[in-house]
Amino acid sequence: MADKDLITRLDNRLDQLVNIDMGERGVEHLYEAARELQGGALVGAAADALMAVPEGGTVILTTGSVSRAWITPDLGENDGPSGAAAVARALVLARNATCVMLCEETLLPAIRSTCQAAGLFPVTLEQAAIARADKSLATIVMLPYATEDEAGRAQAVQMLDALTPDLLFSTERVGRNEHGVYHSMKGIDYGMGRARVDFLFDEALARGIPVVAVGDGGNEIGMGKVADHVKAYVPYGDTCQCGCGGGIGAVTSCDVLVTAACSNWGCTAIAAAMAARADNAKLLHTPEREALLLDTMVANGLINSTHGIVDDSVDGFPRQSHLAVAELCRTIVSRAL
Template sequence: MADAALITRLDNRLDQLVNIDMGERGVEHLFVAARELQGGSLVGAAADALMAVPEGGTVVMTTGSVSRAWITEDLGENDGPSGAAAVARALVLARNVTVVMLCEETLLPAIRNVCQSAGLFPVTLAQAAIAKADKSLATIVMQPFATEDEAGKVQAEEMMETLKPDLLFSTERVGRNEFGVYHSMRGIDYGMGRARVDILFDLALERGVPVVAVGDGGNEIGMGKVADHVKAHVPYGDVCQCGCGGGIGAVTSCDVLVTAACSNWGCTAIAAAMAVRAGDARLLHTPEREALLLDTMVANGLINSTHGVVDDSVDGFPRQSHLAVAELCRTIVSRAL
């Protein structure tokens, strides 16, 4: 593994790269606030937490955002799934963990296919245990989560007891505000058909289970850590358009918050930082794999939510920008690999 001073420099460069606010969402303000709270690199802290998961442990992950549910609950956005798949892949390769991915039942087929394109074969929990024991297959377990509050509370308790996760990880997962409303970046009610996974994350925090979260807009799980800054600097952060009386900011906090101009970019940077710590280039999310996942998301109908079309742009950023971020992350850490 590279020496500590070099790792710190690389972590800081990865942070700076993925937090250039090209989308003019106010993420640079959230980045500064989160860095001050963390006392150092956000990407580095996330990588440290993930690499600290015990060998053969269990990590619960979530991503996926139902989009335009007033039209159909079968539609999800394309920021989140490829980034989550990249981090899940790095975790499985580095720590031989069981990754349990949670999302809405309606989005399971699409996100399952994205994870498979990342190299993770979807299996049951029992099958994952066999694969983990003999290290013969990189796997992922896909499970739906309840879309109603009370059912979500019951499922959260059950999952904490049965899975006993070592860490929870969220990326681009909308969380509720102080009035229990889930909002889009445009400040409208986005709660219909949405899995209440943030209830599980709140419970994990109460019980001292580490939580790492990635977000780009202030309305995601984890952004409760910088709630005041979301209200001050993010459009609709203080007052939404749905009339609930609050803003779009999610109240669920986290132990490590990674901000990014696009959540997928934050995950790409985390995978790069993990690769440095493991001394293993296989953990990198490469431009080639990003291209494959972008194509998979198009084939599975995941939407570019900014433009409202199914294409290979994410958050309005064109395909080449996502390949470029992956290449720049690889370039930044190449000295250490």
């Protein structure tokens, strides 16, 4: 592993890179608050938590957002899946972890394809155990999560009891506000057909299971950690447009919150920080792999949610910006590899 002081400097640079508020959503305010609470680099704290997963451990991940729920639950957005796939890949390579990805049944095919494009072959839990034992295959387990409140609460208990995970990871997964409503960044209720996986994270926190979360807008799992700042600085953070009486901020907190101008960028930076710690360039999410995942998400109908179109822009940022962030993350940690 590289010198600790060098790692700290690299973590800080990664943090600064991915928190440039290009979309002017107020993320820099959330970043400052989260960093003060963390007492250091957010990306570095997330990488430390992920690298602390025991060899052969189990990690539950979630991503995917039913983007236009009032039209169809089959439509998901392209911010989240590629980032989650990059982190899962790094976990499998670094820790030989069993990664279990959760999302809506409707989004399973698209997110499964994205994970496979990242190098992870979809298998059952039983098959993942075999692969973990002989280290012969990089795998991902894909499971659906309930889309109703009571079923989501019940599944949370059942799943944590059955899987006994070492850590939970969320990126770009919308959580409910204090009135139980799931909001878009425009303050619209779009909870219909949405997996209630935030109940799983609440239960994990109650049990003391580490939770790492990535978000860019204030309405995601983990943002409960900086709830006051979401209300103060994010559009519709204090008052939504649906009439529920609350704002868009998610109430579910986390142990480590990584903010970013685009959630996928936060995940790219986390993978880079993990690569630096492992002294293993294979953990990096490279521009070449990002390009493949962007194309895969287009082929599977995931949309650029900002513009409401199926294309290879994410959150309104064009393709080349995502490749550039991956290249800059690789460049930042190159001295440690």
